[in-house]
Amino acid sequence: MRCLLTALATGMASTAMLVAGPFTATAAAQGSGSPVGGALLTAEPKVVADGATPPPVHAASYVLADLTTGTVLAAKAPHAKLRPASTLKTLTALVLLPRLTKTDVLVGTDEDAGIEGSKVGISPGLRYSVDLLFQGMFLASGNDAVHALANHDAGGIPATTQRMNKLAGQLGALDTHVTDPTGLDADGQYSSAYDLALFAQAGLARPDFAKYAGTKYTTFPLAKTGTYQVANQNRLLFGYDGALGVKTGYTTLARNTFVGAARRGGHTLVVTLMNSPHGITEDASSLLDWGFLHYDALNPIGTLVKPAVPAPATGKSREVERKAVERPTLPKRSRTVLASGQAVQGIVYRIPVWAYAAPPILLLSLFLRRPRALRIRNRRSTRSRRH
Numbered sequence: 001m002r003c004l005l006t007a008l009a010t011g012m013a014s015t016a017m018l019v020a021g022p023f024t025a026t027a028a029a030q031g032s033g034s035p036v037g038g039a040l041l042t043a044e045p046k047v048v049a050d051g052a053t054p055p056p057v058h059a060a061s062y063v064l065a066d067l068t069t070g071t072v073l074a075a076k077a078p079h080a081k082l083r084p085a086s087t088l089k090t091l092t093a094l095v096l097l098p099r100l101t102k103t104d105v106l107v108g109t110d111e112d113a114g115i116e117g118s119k120v121g122i123s124p125g126l127r128y129s130v131d132l133l134f135q136g137m138f139l140a141s142g143n144d145a146v147h148a149l150a151n152h153d154a155g156g157i158p159a160t161t162q163r164m165n166k167l168a169g170q171l172g173a174l175d176t177h178v179t180d181p182t183g184l185d186a187d188g189q190y191s192s193a194y195d196l197a198l199f200a201q202a203g204l205a206r207p208d209f210a211k212y213a214g215t216k217y218t219t220f221p222l223a224k225t226g227t228y229q230v231a232n233q234n235r236l237l238f239g240y241d242g243a244l245g246v247k248t249g250y251t252t253l254a255r256n257t258f259v260g261a262a263r264r265g266g267h268t269l270v271v272t273l274m275n276s277p278h279g280i281t282e283d284a285s286s287l288l289d290w291g292f293l294h295y296d297a298l299n300p301i302g303t304l305v306k307p308a309v310p311a312p313a314t315g316k317s318r319e320v321e322r323k324a325v326e327r328p329t330l331p332k333r334s335r336t337v338l339a340s341g342q343a344v345q346g347i348v349y350r351i352p353v354w355a356y357a358a359p360p361i362l363l364l365s366l367f368l369r370r371p372r373a374l375r376i377r378n379r380r381s382t383r384s385r386r387h
Contacts, residue, residue, distance in 0.1 A: 035079050036079070037072060037078070037172075040301045041072065041302040054287060059283060062272060062273045065270055066268065070201070070303045071304075078192060078302075086250070087247050087248070090199040091167065092183075094202055094206075096149050096160065097134070100130050102208075106127070107127055108126045117182060119145075120133075121144070135218040136230065139212075139217075160181050172307060176190065198305070200272065204261060214237065217230065240262055244268070258273045262292075
């Protein structure tokens with residue numbers, strides 16, 4: 001039993017390494033077993049800061065960091081694994097943005113329209129550009145838009161989920177595990193305030209991500225004629241000086257979650273909050289104000305780890321991957337040297353089943369013919385005796 005358990009544990013560890021990607025070992029080795037980003041960045045529910053006391057907030061977990069330098073300025077339970085709600089869409093966007101062509105046109109489906117949770121309002125049969133669906137994903141947190149975009153990529157929802165888990169590992173976001181790209185409450189789905197800060201840092205480094213995250217309004221087509229206005233759910237954009245937006249989230253189990261960023265005085269700060277009962281925008285504003293005000297007096301308590309991300313898939317490589325998914329290529333035959341016993345087994349296994357029945361049938365026919373031949377011979381001998 002002990003041997004069996006050891007083998008299972010080894011197999012699970014190997015699988016985890018494959019899913020997490022090449023950065024897992026680097027992040028684990030950093031600090032000799034200490035939390036990713038620094039020894040002070042634990043999952044303990046205590047506020048950590050050096051140089052000034054941050055304002056109290058309602059969230060159970062948060063991180064305030066400088067996106068340019070990667071310096072973490074304040075944190076509370078930064079590595080606590082919590083439900084991310086729609087802030088997970090930041091990672092969804094990081095996977096899909098490099099892979100999809102913005103000018104592609106998709107047709108809405110019944111599955112898109114019938115998905116659970118928040119929606120931007122996709123209607124079955126209507127045509128939408130990928131660009132517009134990304135706007136619906138960021139501004140309205142549309143799960144229907146996520147569903148349509150993920151299904152447009154090679155492998156659909158399952159492949160998108162796998163890519164998200166792989167990319168999380170490459171970014172050093174080791175607290176994250178994805179089972180639903182929309183961010184809905186799902187078994188085994190979790191992230192952390194620290195990981196959300198990593199996603200924001202990687203996202204805002206992309207011009208398209210930053211554009212969608214900071215867009216205040218867009219319009220969507222109605223089912224028959226006309227359009228309707230969609231406003232960004234991130235209220236930071238409408239009342240905070242220098243706000244860059246990013247993403248909000250809410251579910252019954254996750255409660256309020258938030259990713260916001262702002263730029264002032266040559267500094268770009270990000271704040272992530274998780275599991276907050278209320279006042280999410282006010283708390284985010286308070287932490288950002290405190291960070292900008294005390295920036296020069298604050299000492300780093302940790303850092304956002306540097307990612308090890310491979311080059312994003314180009315349109316050409318994505319098309320090759322799509323064809324590979326739709327029409328799997330058969331492996332080429334390889335020359336293998338077999339032992340004599342293996343060679344015999346290989347030949348035996350190639351013989352069709354019906355061939356094994358042939359020898360008995362032939363032998364049976366010989367046995368059936370023999371009595372008939374004897375009867376004819378006996379008849380001839382009998383006639384000759386009579387004559």
